[in-house]
Amino acid sequence: MTGASAPIEIAGLRKVFRQTTTGETIVAIDQLTLRIAPGELVAIVGKTGCGKSTLFDLLIGLEHPTSGSITIGAKMPYDDFNDFRGKIATIFQQDRLFPWRSAIDNVKLPLELIGIADDVQQERAMFWLNRLGLANFANAYPRELSGGMRQRVAIARAFAVQPEILLADESFSALDEVTANDLRQTFIDLAREFRSTAILITHQLEEAMSVGDRIVVFGKSAALLADIRMKDWDRSDHATLRSAIQNTLQMNAPDERLKR
Numbered sequence: 001m002t003g004a005s006a007p008i009e010i011a012g013l014r015k016v017f018r019q020t021t022t023g024e025t026i027v028a029i030d031q032l033t034l035r036i037a038p039g040e041l042v043a044i045v046g047k048t049g050c051g052k053s054t055l056f057d058l059l060i061g062l063e064h065p066t067s068g069s070i071t072i073g074a075k076m077p078y079d080d081f082n083d084f085r086g087k088i089a090t091i092f093q094q095d096r097l098f099p100w101r102s103a104i105d106n107v108k109l110p111l112e113l114i115g116i117a118d119d120v121q122q123e124r125a126m127f128w129l130n131r132l133g134l135a136n137f138a139n140a141y142p143r144e145l146s147g148g149m150r151q152r153v154a155i156a157r158a159f160a161v162q163p164e165i166l167l168a169d170e171s172f173s174a175l176d177e178v179t180a181n182d183l184r185q186t187f188i189d190l191a192r193e194f195r196s197t198a199i200l201i202t203h204q205l206e207e208a209m210s211v212g213d214r215i216v217v218f219g220k221s222a223a224l225l226a227d228i229r230m231k232d233w234d235r236s237d238h239a240t241l242r243s244a245i246q247n248t249l250q251m252n253a254p255d256e257r258l259k260r
């Protein structure tokens, strides 16, 4: 696997929804401009309804922007959907495994869809189940696995397509704390090892701070309230950082202490 080669360029992105029942207009994302470098690990934090999931839907090409653009290597995920097959993988809060398929068959599914040869599918799926500590559970069905194990299968499935970009939407929040910490670390280690660009949506500040390179704080309509490089903050400053982000989220305005 070569890792991500192109940055994600988000320019003046705007997404407006019209509610079918009330006719009300909702600005989910308003003029977002953001660049994410190849191989960067970014956590997005923001209050509920600030547009995080809408951004993911645009990134995976499920939605079109109202205006503005997302460009990855000169292509746009919503216009060039087929070019992004196997290049962007998502891990959701729920594992979304197919109950009638065994663990290995769940991992193979996206490989089938992108036309990978059968023997390569088998080899790659086993490699990833092994990396996630599930080699002995390849033939188990989701109902036979714990929540943490099922989420491991989902992570194996995401990495197996060798994506350039990994999107994790609250992927660890349905798990107990010990399992969540363990899986989060596994995810981060693998994303670094395979040089994927990774974006994690999280409501939990501790999770955002443990992820790595960068924390992006969204206000209402994905307003960019703060863009924090973790390397600018010593461990001894983390309590201040935590409190400044909390304040930013609460006030829906950047905290002075974040300006560096």
Ligand SMILES: Nc1ncnc2c1ncn2[C@@H]1O[C@H](COP(=O)(O)OP(=O)(O)OP(=O)(O)O)[C@@H](O)[C@H]1O
Residues within 6 Å of the ligand: 017, 018, 019, 026, 027, 028, 046, 047, 048, 049, 050, 051, 052, 053, 054, 055
């Ligand atoms: N398909 C849709 N139709 C109408 N409104 C929508 C649609 N999708 C999202 N919205 C609205 O856009 C806004 C942003 O929603 P979004 O799901 O992106 O927020 P979020 O930050 O992911 O929230 P949460 O943290 O609760 O998942 C919300 O007000 C939501 O109700």
